[in-house]
Amino acid sequence: GAVVSQHPSRVICKSGTSVKIECRSLDFQATTMFWYRQFPKKSLMLMATSNEGSKATYEQGVEKDKFLINHASLTLSTLTVTSAHPEDSSFYICSARDQTLSYEQYFGPGTRLTVT
């Protein structure tokens, strides 16, 4: 099946710094990628939809200036958490939609962010 990778898998950063998370589709082209946030023992919350070559669409309540999303190519989207605070600590998961299939999404393994 299709493979989506995320890097890094775990990151610890200090409060006030920024951290970038990469999401790559390894064996297919993804015009659309999605970024989710998952709190412990909770469901996935969609943060934003990332379209290649255009600005991301953010869900209500998600600060676009804090969570910067770039989708510069058909295989790479990045999420940058700017000026991170401890409350930003979470599990971030991306998914990519195969442009040949209208609904199939493939999920990355997730990135555990801890802000100290």
Next chain:
Amino acid sequence: GNSVTQMEGPVTLSEEAFLTINCTYTATGYPSLFWYVQYPGEGLQLLLKATKADDKGSNKGFEATYRKETTSFHLEKGSVQVSDSAVYFCALYNQGGKLIFGQGTELSVKP
């Protein structure tokens, strides 16, 4: 709006027991329905799907049938294994092109 409701966990079973995890949905039209599984510390993997009424999705011994009349997509497995311990998410694909997830049900299988 669209929503998915799953039975609350955790569900604890003995190995070889029968599993049912209930899932009901509210949606406009006839969305595609999915079950995803998340093993500890990992992302989500698609377990099975159904795209229209009365379709049955199946994979790795798990099954779910798209029931339009009851707006349900319950997950079942006849004999669970310890390796099935994970969190299971029911989801639908809405007309806006987004996946809407249920809250997840944690399954713990004891030997």
